[in-house]
Amino acid sequence: MLLRLQRYNITLVYKKGKELFLADTLSRAPLTTTGTETDDLQVMTLLSISDMRLEQLKKATACDSAMQQLTDVISRGWPSHINNAPPKAHPYFAFRDELVLDRGIILKGHKAIIPKSLRAEYIQILHEGHPGIEATKRRARDVVYWPSMCLDIEQSVSGCTVCNATKAHQQKEPLKSYPPPSLPWEHIGVDLFHWNGMDYLALGDSYSGWFDFASLDNTCASTVIEVLKRQFSIHGIPRIVISDNARQFDCFAFKQFAQSWGFQHTTSSPHFPQSNGLAESSVKRAKQLLEKTKRDGSDLYRNLLNIRNVPTNPQLGSPSQRLMSRRLRTTIPTPTPLLKPAIYTRVTAQLRKRQQQQKSSYDKSAKPLRPLTPGQVVRLQSPKGHDQLGIVQKHSRNPRSYIVNAQGTLYRRNRRHLLPVPEPPPQQQHSPDFYLPPQDPLPQPAIPHAPPPQPVLTRSGRISKPNPKFT
Numbered sequence: 421m422l423l424r425l426q427r428y429n430i431t432l433v434y435k436k437g438k439e440l441f442l443a444d445t446l447s448r449a450p451l452t453t454t455g456t457e458t459d460d461l462q463v464m465t466l467l468s469i470s471d472m473r474l475e476q477l478k479k480a481t482a483c484d485s486a487m488q489q490l491t492d493v494i495s496r497g498w499p500s501h502i503n504n505a506p507p508k509a510h511p512y513f514a515f516r517d518e519l520v521l522d523r524g525i526i527l528k529g530h531k532a533i534i535p536k537s538l539r540a541e542y543i544q545i546l547h548e549g550h551p552g553i554e555a556t557k558r559r560a561r562d563v564v565y566w567p568s569m570c571l572d573i574e575q576s577v578s579g580c581t582v583c584n585a586t587k588a589h590q591q592k593e594p595l596k597s598y599p600p601p602s603l604p605w606e607h608i609g610v611d612l613f614h615w616n617g618m619d620y621l622a623l624g625d626s627y628s629g630w631f632d633f634a635s636l637d638n639t640c641a642s643t644v645i646e647v648l649k650r651q652f653s654i655h656g657i658p659r660i661v662i663s664d665n666a667r668q669f670d671c672f673a674f675k676q677f678a679q680s681w682g683f684q685h686t687t688s689s690p691h692f693p694q695s696n697g698l699a700e701s702s703v704k705r706a707k708q709l710l711e712k713t714k715r716d717g718s719d720l721y722r723n724l725l726n727i728r729n730v731p732t733n734p735q736l737g738s739p740s741q742r743l744m745s746r747r748l749r750t751t752i753p754t755p756t757p758l759l760k761p762a763i764y765t766r767v768t769a770q771l772r773k774r775q776q777q778q779k780s781s782y783d784k785s786a787k788p789l790r791p792l793t794p795g796q797v798v799r800l801q802s803p804k805g806h807d808q809l810g811i812v813q814k815h816s817r818n819p820r821s822y823i824v825n826a827q828g829t830l831y832r833r834n835r836r837h838l839l840p841v842p843e844p845p846p847q848q849q850h851s852p853d854f855y856l857p858p859q860d861p862l863p864q865p866a867i868p869h870a871p872p873p874q875p876v877l878t879r880s881g882r883i884s885k886p887n888p889k890f891t
């Protein structure tokens with residue numbers, strides 16, 4: 421202050437307080453001269469923007485024809501009717517009063533309007549850390565503006581590979597079960613399992629709840645078929661056999677077995693054992709029985725016999741009563757009339773009722789997923805996430821599952837494990853046996869009428885390719 425006052429020659433005069441003017445607006449002496457008074461008001465400033473970003477935004481605004489039309493109309497003043505405004509300024513007409521210019525940048529309130537050439541880059545910045553679509557939109561609405569901003573974000577983020585690959589599991593779909601069988605031993609579920617160093621085959625009957633299992637010397641298809649033949653020789657041939665895609669079931673030998681013995685064979689989607697619940701529950705019960713028997717050192721087959729005689733309820737009777745229409749004789753003294761055959765007639769109705777109850781409780785948190793169409797780009801769910809990109813080839817013959825081509829390999833997957841994504845199709849490593857994209861310039865196979873080779877699925881659901889030596 422002293423330095424500033426150095427250039428003045430000041431004379432200090434003492435005045436009493438009552439001789440001083442009061443410093444209030446009403447008492448000030450009016451000016452004797454008139455002139456124009458200008459207020460230099462700065463309405464809005466972009467305080468929190470770096471110089472580099474400001475320069476970039478300024479340059480892009482100057483190069484953008486829509487932004488230039490907008491700048492002109494803001495500086496000249498808006499017409500009263502939208503039709504008189506420049507065409508590219510139309511999307512901004514509704515909130516024209518909020519628009520201001522600041523250092524070559526157009527602001528809507530406190531938000532910068534981003535010209536077209538920078539929008540993709542801004543979306544990328546707003547999506548840093550991969551918040552979801554809605555979160556990215558909320559972040560954007562808070563700081564920037566351009567017409568159709570939310571739509572642009574939606575389109576861009578829905579194609580983000582990182583977000584798609586790490587997406588949570590899709591919702592479960594309403595329960596779809598086979599209609600309850602009307603006869604004993606009509607629907608059979610079969611599955612292999614491993615317990616205590618041994619391989620077993622388990623099977624269960626949907627109508628009666630009867631289950632059985634047998635140890636296997638090996639897991640060859642022929643061994644499995646042999647065990648099933650023995651079972652079918654006792655109880656008859658079922659109408660439907662449901663299994664997973666294990667190689668023992670999804671092979672030529674099993675197909676032939678099904679054909680010659682006259683039953684329908686249905687396989688569940690890989691990684692989706694819920695669709696083979698019947699076999700799964702037989703495996704669970706077999707393992708439990710083996711474990712309990714091992715622990716108390718009792719007789720496995722007497723235990724199994726006892727379990728088969730346990731009534732489910734008075735109306736349904738026991739598995740043996742439903743399958744064989746009789747109680748089985750055990751070491752418990754049983755009056756002869758109780759061992760005589762008696763038919764249970766209300767089993768199907770009871771099964772239907774139970775199925776409906778299960779369905780309504782399961783469906784409370786389930787919602788159907790949109791069906792997929794051939795050519796659609798999807799991500800395949802694995803325990804790690806939705807890492808693998810593929811193209812839907814066709815609907816599988818089993819409900820809710822699809823054949824998908826991922827890097828030249830065909831997979832069968834349940835709809836729940838396929839996430840549709842708006843991403844560009846992956847580069848396919850063609851396996852001409854199975855997949856030819858429509859635009860593929862490769863020549864068609866020489867024999868036009870030869871049927872395409874049937875894909876063979878491995879236990880994991882991968883389709884194994886035939887060895888050329890044996891074809």
Ligand SMILES: [Zn+2]
Nearest residue numbers: 550580582583
């Ligand atoms: Zn992302």
